Amino acid sequence: xxxxxxxxxxxxxxEQYAHWIxxxxxxxxxxxxxxxxxxxxxxxxxxxGGWIRGSGIVDFDVFKKKWLTSDLxxxxxxFGVGVANETPENYMQVYEINYKGIAKEGGxxxxxxxVPGAYHPEKITGMDKMLMGVMKKVLISGxxxxxxxxxxxxxxxxxxxxxxxxxxxxxxxxxREARKICE
Numbered sequence: 130x131x132x133x134x135x136x137x138x139x140x141x142x143x144e145q146y147a148h149w150i151x152x153x154x155x156x157x158x159x160x161x162x163x164x165x166x167x168x169x170x171x172x173x174x175x176x177x178g179g180w181i182r183g184s185g186i187v188d189f190d191v192f193k194k195k196w197l198t199s200d201l202x203x204x205x206x207x208f209g210v211g212v213a214n215e216t217p218e219n220y221m222q223v224y225e226i227n228y229k230g231i232a233k234e235g236g237x238x239x240x241x242x243x244v245p246g247a248y249h250p251e252k253i254t255g256m257d258k259m260l261m262g263v264m265k266k267v268l269i270s271g272x273x274x275x276x277x278x279x280x281x282x283x284x285x286x287x288x289x290x291x292x293x294x295x296x297x298x299x300x301x302x303x304x305r306e307a308r309k310i311c312e
Contacts, residue, residue, distance in 0.1 A: 130154060130155065130156070130173060130174065130307075130308065130311045131156075131171065131172050131173045131174070132151075132154045132155075132156040132172055132173060132174040132175070132176065132307055132311075133156055133157060133159060133167060133169070133172045133174075133175055133176070134147045134148075134150050134151045134154070134156060134157070134158040134159065134176040134177075134178065135147075135158075135159055135160075135161055135164055135167070135175065135176070135177050135178070135192070136158060136159070136160060136161060136177070136178040136179065137160070137161040137178070137179040137180065137186075137187045137188035137189075138160070138178075138179075138180060138210075139180055139187070140180075140247070140249070140252060141247075142180065142210050142246035142247045142295050143178050143179060143180045143210045143246070144158075144160075145295055146178060146208065146210060146244060146295070146299070146300055146303075147176075147178050149297050149300050150176055150178070150208075150300050150303055150304055150307070153300065153304045154174070154176070154304060154307055154308070161179070161188045161191075161192070164192070164196060169196060169201055170200075170201070172204065173204060173310065173311050174204055174206065174307045174310045174311055175201060175204050175205050175206070176205075176206045176207075176208070176303065176307055177189060177192055177205065177206070177207050177208075178207070178208040178209070178210065179209060179210070180209070180210045180211065180246065181209040181210060181211035181213070181223060181243070181246075184219075184222045184223050184226045184227075185223075185226050185227060186207065186209040186223070186227050189207070189209075189227050190227075193230065193231055197231065202231065202236075202237050202238070202239055203237040203239075203310070204310060205239035206239060206240055206242070206303060206306045206307050206310070207227070207239050207240070207241045207242070208241070208242040208243070208244055208300075208303050209223055209227070209241070209242070209243050209244070210243075210244050210245070210246035211223075211243060211245070211246055212245065212246055212247070212248045212284070212287050212288075212292055212294070213280075213284055214280045214283055214284060215243060215245070216280060219243070220241075220243055223241065223243060224241050227241065228241065240306050242302055242303050242306070244299040244300065244303070245294030245295070245296075245299060246294060246295060247291075247292065247293040247294060247295050248287060248288065248291055248292055248293075249291045249293070250288070250289070250290070250291050251291070261288065
């Protein structure tokens with residue numbers, strides 16, 4: 130199998146997953162910042178991973194615009210790393226935002242996997258800290274009302290107290306899908 134894993138990571142969860150996937154596939158994991166060094170047409174499988182921010186998979190929009198062609202779509206497997214609850218609604222929101230412009234009715238659409246990541250509030254700095262503070266306030270205020278869902282409460286708790294859900298077994302489906310493409 131001739132595969133490559135391209136990833137965008139800020140605090141390490143996505144990078145850890147990318148290296149585990151590359152190890153299981155017997156290939157290299159390359160940071161998105163080095164994508165110019167890669168000829169994607171040389172590979173049978175391309176795995177792209179990025180952390181999820183506001184339902185967008187970081188750098189995937191640039192990847193789609195500059196490097197992804199229709200010839201490469203059947204070779205692509207995508208994973209996003211986040212801390213929101215794994216619900217069909219959250220999945221569809223991430224799918225619709227990220228696959229806009231590439232998903233075709235009845236076409237070869239790459240599979241999207243969402244894998245659980247980590248969030249450590251004490252490690253957040255700068256603009257991210259300010260943005261997360263605003264998001265936490267909104268979520269926490271919404272999670273306390275009578276109409277609050279369990280999902281909202283759980284996400285608010287994760288952002289308030291932190292969480293680490295990164296486990297090697299979370300990549301199993303991604304690896305299976307990559308291997309299936311090469312069959």
